[in-house]
Structure formats: structure tokens, C-alpha cells
Amino acid sequence: MEDIDLELDEMELVAAAAGYYYYSCLTKQPSRCLSPRRCEFVSEVLNGHDDYCREMLRMDKHVFHKLCDILRQRAMLRDTAESRFRNKKGILSQNVLAACTFDLQFIFIYPGWEGSVTDSHVLRAVLDNPDQNFPQIPEGKYYLVDSGYLNTGGFIAPFEGVRYQQYEFRGANQLPRNAKELFNHRHCFLRNAILRSFNVLKARFPILKLAPQYSFQIQRDIVIAGCVLHNFIRREERNEWLFDSVGAAPVDEPSDPDDLPDVQFLSSMQEQFAYSLRDSIAAAMWDDFLNKWDEW
Template structure:
């Protein structure tokens, strides 16, 4: 439509409005009493706004075909790096997860959105901590649609947790079996247990409980992992002020938590914040432990307890690597998302499920490859000390086991001097 037509049409609209106003003021007044000397630029602006509004309200909403939106096509048909960046995994790993969700009926294709796009919406949110309005623009869906598919996928992936979070095999882990530093000393060790703090968004009435020792609102997540960097167990939702040892005791005393049963003679490694007890071997207290303490002129251990602690720390480093990979892949875990707290808990579980799925399907994943290249430095947790109490018979047995391992290790070390 030409500018002249816009001006002409807008004049008729304005004349009609002014006519109605004049009638309400004085029914007997004529149109001649109305001042029609309007600035031409105002008319142009009014006309443009009028016709723009009509064009928007009358324009049919952009539909998304079952084959996926333009964004999906661009990512899945583009370079592999684009898929890794947007979906946080390789293409074949992404398609395998979609197939699993489809074949088991956990998600279903809809007339407008296939499972691939539903999963992509979820991964864009947790993999980039994006706001709903950003995802709306990216996928061309309403905010309600984005929220619905996010929650559907979250529920579906969480339902896979029993399958993907599995107890480790009873055999000695290959990471121990292949190393003279760890085998045969840790041959009965099955994994590592530790706590992980995730920033939390909670109501004001709960903030004192969720404020951790660093003054940050967080949920304390109890986790167990294998030396292959896969999660065995995850229990999120504990308040940030809760000590790791308290969380572990509560989980072990609650059968509903389903902590994997520890076979007789087997154990997990834990840090100094936990008690040394049956099924959980902690380092010696009062002896240097963290890897950065074994550098420089005093890098060699001076006794059996120091040697034990150094190797214990090196082996326990697996869980720090797992935490680092998890948070690097899903940055939503680094910030407090504006979701209800039960959703925040479920996001942690879903992230661990996807973490394990990727590890199983693509061992050379870029994040896992970078984590396996070295050790992760960990600052000592001086405020999280184990409870001081009289040792139980079970704890005395655990202490005897630790002493015997340290003695055997030290004897071999002093006789062979090959590696420490």
C-alpha cells in the first residue's frame, strides 16, 4: 500500500474517532466543528502503526514441521562442533538418546514437535542456562510450549536413572588393576564418594539452612562414582549447611535412598570429611594428603601414612574429574536456576544420567578426554571435619584394614623404589 493510501485511510479512521467524540460531547455539533488540521507526519506514523499492528495480528503463526525447525536442521546437518556446542554431545550420541526415549515410550512425537526437538530444547536450557524467552526465539515456540517440553524431557530422563546409575562390578576396576601404584593395595576398592555443592534458589524462609560455609545458597549433593568417571549414585537436595558426613549417615540409614549395597570386603574411598568406617576408607588424619602438598623438595613421602594418603588422593581424584566434566557440560549447575526446588533437584539427576549415557556411547568425548589428561587440584575442606567419637568395632576393623594396606604399600615402596 502506498503512503498516500495509508494517509487517506488513517484520516478516515481518525475522522471517525473524532466524530464519535464530538457526538458524546454535543450530539448537535456537526463535523465542521472538529479541527482536522493534523500534522501529516503524525498521520503517516499513525497509519504505519495501524497497518503494522494489523499485519502482525492477522499473520498466521509460524508452524514447525515434524522434521524439525530450521535451527534443528542447521545443527544436525551442520559441522560436528556445532552439535557439540548446542546439544553438549556428538550427533550419534544425541540420536541414540532420542531412540532410547522413543522406543521405551518415555516421550512421543507430536504433530508439531518431534522427540529430537523436544530433547534439543531441554539440552539448550541445561547446557547453556538459557532463559525461556531465548529458547522461544530459537525454536519458534511459545513460552508455555517450551516449559511443557522441558518438564516432559526432564521427567523422562530422570526415569532412566535406575538403568544408568548402576552399582559397579565386583571385579577389581581396570584403572586399579593396570597400575603398580594402586594394585594390589586397593584391589577391593569399588569407587569414590563425595559431596558436591550446587547453587540453589530457595525461598527466604529456607535460606539460612541452605547457606553453606562460604555464605552461598546451595544444595549439597551426595555422589558416588567409578574410576571410569561414571556416576553410581546421586542424592541431591540436601541443604548447603549439612556436612558431608551427616548426609552420608542419613542416606545409609534410609533404605528408601537405595544406596548400592556394599559387598563384604569392598569399600569406597572418601575424603577427610568422612569417618573411616566399614565400607568407606578415609585418609589418615594429621598427615599431608592433597596432591599439591607433595611438590618441591618434600615431594617424596616420609612414611607409610604419607604414601597411603598420596595414593589415596590420586585415586580419589576421579570424583573431582567427574564433577568438573558434569559442570562444564551443563553450566546450569554453576548458577542458581529460577525453578522450583524439586525441579532443581531433578536437573542434577538428569544431568548425571546424560553424563553416563555420553560416557558409554562416546569415550573420546571432548570433555572426558580433557579430564583424563591430568589431575584436578582440590583445596582442603578444613571446615568439614569428621565426627569425634569413640570408634565402633566396625570402625576399628576399617582402621586395621587401612593400616595393613599402608604397611604393605610402604614395604614394597622402600624395597623397590620404582614408583610412588
């Protein structure tokens, strides 16, 4: 019994020592920043210990971020070039506006916008500039866009606050319960083409997933060149291996509650017409679904 008690005491000491080391060393946050450059200093303060942020900025981190947002909106604060290219996840990126066919071929590509810019802002800039040669929309036809855009002439977004992703229609709840859900399900199924196109593009050219050490103009040209080659391969070889593997699978796009459309994009009359059009399309779909479809 004494030997067993001794072994238990030794094990308890080892466990206590390991626990002390973990909580005192491994879980520590840096409490001081040493970078002499102002941008690095602020970055380390915001990524460092909460107490140090309060000491240096005299406020909590989330309060500081809110203050910066308000100052930006009032044009009293301008981001540096690098910070403008950081997306909402803090990753350096560029915003690429693209349109594709249901055949997974790109018909328009416009890279080069800062990662922090909203999708609807990029689209508005393209539509306001005839030199961009955005493909004309035939009457009665529409581009399917995600919830980061508003409904306007030629562009239809899904209903907000209604299930949308394909995985939400699996299992016991697979049947749509109303016109809005049916519309969103079909909208997602068709708009999946752009997600699959980008998946194939990035699988073929992994450099598009990185931030290569090239000038920004070259990085922009890499995106354009990749899309051109993507289209050429698609036309020349219909059963190409990447399209059959990566491009054939449906993609569930994670929803982003912060990805809100630009509310200044539409006038009230345009907005009313666009929403009425979407409602009428959804109602026609629902009527057809109830009266003519034998199975889901």
C-alpha cells in the same frame, strides 16, 4: 625553579585530594540498615559496620555467630529454610552425595540436601534408609571418601594431619616419607576420579554452577538428569572432547579445616576396627614400596 615548585605543589594537592576521597568515601562501610524485614535487617547488621553491630546486638559479630551455633546445638534455635541452604561460604547451595567409578561414571547420586548439612550426615541418612538403594559394597572393597567422613565399614578416609594433595608431593619433597604419606598420596590419586567427574559435569552443564529460578524439586531433578546424560555420553563416546580436556587433568581439592566428620557415626568398636584396617593397608603399601618399587 619557581615553575617546578608550582607544579609540584599542584601535584601534591591533587594527590592529597585523591587520598582524602578514597579514605573518606571508597573505604566506608554502611553504618545504618534500613531494611524493614527482620531477616534482611539482621543480615545487613552482620554484613555492615562493626560499630553498628555492637550498637544493635551489644556484641561483636564473631561472638554473635558463636552464640547462634550453641543455640542450634541445644535445639533452641532453628534456621530458616533459606539459611539452611547456605554453605559455609554463605552461598546458596544444595549438598549432593555422589559415588563414581574410576571410569568417571556416576553409580549413585543423591541431591537435595541443604548446603549447611555435613557430608557425613548425608551419608549416614542414606545408609540408614534402604529405600535409597545405595550400591552394596563387596567384601574387601571400599569407597574412598574425603576427610569430611569417618572410616567405617566399606569407607576409607585419608590420614588427618598428613600431606595429601598432589601438589604437596611435587618438587624436592615428592617422595613419601612414611606409610601414612604414601597411603594419602595414592588415596588422593584414586579419589581424584570424583572431582574430575564433577568438573566435566559442571563444564557441560553450567546451570549446575548457578542458583536458577526454578522450584527446588526442579533444581534437584536437573542434577539427576545431568548425571544421567553424563553417564550416557561417557559410555557412547570414550574420547569425547570434555572428558579428554577437563576430565583428564588431575584436580587439587582445597582442604577445609572446618569440614569435620560426624563423630557420632561410629561406635568405639567400629572405629577401632576401621582405623586398624587403614593402618594395615598403609603398612602393606609401604612395605611393597620399599622392597619392590625401583622408582617413584
